Amino acid sequence: MSKLKSTLSIAVFTFITLTAISCKDNKKEQNKTDGNHSEMNHDNSDGHHDGNKKEIVMSGSGNSETVLNDYFNLKNALVADDNAKAKELGVIMAKSFQNLDVSNYTDAQKADLKDIIEDAVEQSEHISDSDIDHQREHFKMLSKDIIDMVAVTGSENTVYQLFCPMYDSGSAWLSMSKEIKNPYYGSKMMNCGKVQKEIN
Numbered sequence: 301m302s303k304l305k306s307t308l309s310i311a312v313f314t315f316i317t318l319t320a321i322s323c324k325d326n327k328k329e330q331n332k333t334d335g336n337h338s339e340m341n342h343d344n345s346d347g348h349h350d351g352n353k354k355e356i357v358m359s360g361s362g363n364s365e366t367v368l369n370d371y372f373n374l375k376n377a378l379v380a381d382d383n384a385k386a387k388e389l390g391v392i393m394a395k396s397f398q399n400l401d402v403s404n405y406t407d408a409q410k411a412d413l414k415d416i417i418e419d420a421v422e423q424s425e426h427i428s429d430s431d432i433d434h435q436r437e438h439f440k441m442l443s444k445d446i447i448d449m450v451a452v453t454g455s456e457n458t459v460y461q462l463f464c465p466m467y468d469s470g471s472a473w474l475s476m477s478k479e480i481k482n483p484y485y486g487s488k489m490m491n492c493g494k495v496q497k498e499i500n
Contacts (some may be wrong), residue, residue: 362401364453368474370396371446374427375473378439378483379490383432390435393442394421409452416452420445436467436484443473449475450499458500464493472496488497 306426312321314327377385397420423442427435447461463472475481480493 315345315457330470343418350379362399364400364449365395365456366377367396367400367449368446368459370453371442371474372476374439375475375483376481378436379481379486380430381432381486383435386432386435388431390424390426394428397421405452412452413449416445416449419448432486438485439473440468440471443471446474455499461496462493462499463496466492474499 302428341378374386374393377389386436397417400413400417402410402417405413423438423445426438426441430438450459451493457476459474459476460478461472462475462480464482464484466489467482469486473483478495480495481494482490482493485492
């Protein structure tokens with residue numbers, strides 16, 4: 301009888317020990333998973349999925365579609381006169397351009413893209429550290445870089461080149477929509493502009 305109690309005690313002890321170890325491992329795995337989720341949520345708060353209407357949804361990094369996605373989010377922040385959001389998105393834009401993979405292009409295209417990236421990173425960094433008027437000045441130059449990039453990389457989606465004749469002797473920007481929502485003037489002159497061309 302005492303042998304049976306002893307065996308039973310050992311079995312119960314073993315079961316409890318294994319359960320505790322299993323729970324501990326599971327907790328570690330859960331923490332790892334939660335860490336990934338919080339990282340994803342951090343990305344979300346940086347504007348990739350900012351709760352506002354997104355113009356384009358792409359996954360992955362290092363491609364021109366990711367850069368375009370971040371650009372459209374930045375444009376939307378300027379349309380909304382949101383200086384703080386535009387600052388956050390300026391940081392994201394700089395990173396997106398730095399991560400742009402140019403390895404699959406010709407040597408001439410690589411040279412063009414490297415020049416575009418260098419200038420776009422500089423414009424994005426200025427946007428991340430400026431008042432909204434200054435952000436809009438740099439957004440004009442950033443938009444030129446984006447238009448030049450799309451001329452090399454193309455776009456998986458139809459985009460529209462829009463043009464405001466009033467801002468700084470005329471300024472272009474890209475959008476997924478023909479609807480004019482002016483990032484250079486925001487609420488002051490929201491509908492100032494026209495469609496210049498459609499890019500497929």
